[in-house]
Amino acid sequence: MTLVTSLRIDTAIQPASYLRWLLYVSLAAIMIVLAWLAPLAFWQYLLIFIVSAAVASYLSISRPTILHLSQPPLGQRMDKQWQLLMRTGRGDELWQAHLISVNRYQWAMVFEFSIFEPYQRSLSMTIFRDQVSPEQWRELSILANINKD
Numbered sequence: 001m002t003l004v005t006s007l008r009i010d011t012a013i014q015p016a017s018y019l020r021w022l023l024y025v026s027l028a029a030i031m032i033v034l035a036w037l038a039p040l041a042f043w044q045y046l047l048i049f050i051v052s053a054a055v056a057s058y059l060s061i062s063r064p065t066i067l068h069l070s071q072p073p074l075g076q077r078m079d080k081q082w083q084l085l086m087r088t089g090r091g092d093e094l095w096q097a098h099l100i101s102v103n104r105y106q107w108a109m110v111f112e113f114s115i116f117e118p119y120q121r122s123l124s125m126t127i128f129r130d131q132v133s134p135e136q137w138r139e140l141s142i143l144a145n146i147n148k149d
Helices: 018-037 042-062 134-148
Strands: 010-012 065-070 082-088 091-104 108-117 121-128
Touching (some): 018 042, 091 134, 108 134
Antiparallel strands (some): 010 065, 065 082, 108 121
16 A cells, blocks of 8 residues: 655644743743842832733733644645634634745744735744654755745
8 A cells, every 4th residue: 555645735733832831931930030130129029920921821812823734736836825724712713825934943943924814914933843743844844945945
């Protein structure tokens, strides 16, 4: 039996990432140490904590989460007609976009899209290595290398 693989990228993306969590915890620890070293009054520490909690809550709730990424059909340009399954505050939605750029790093890739459906906007999203399988990471890495040219 022959396994036929698609020539298109069709990637399911896990919404949770241990690498993202580790990054956020590290940044929070650094901020806590810096605040502890500063000679502040109690009310100033409390104010920093409240503002930090509000910003973290807003960012976690307001940002759409990508669940699936699909490349356009082979007959179209590589940067046009991408489909993104997004989890938003209104539920799961299928967005259509044009790929602007992909930047690959050791543990993450940053995708820049121009969304045109359901509404026009730009979107930058980071996909961490632990959110996809090793094979899908390889495919996305190839896309990032092709997109540089």
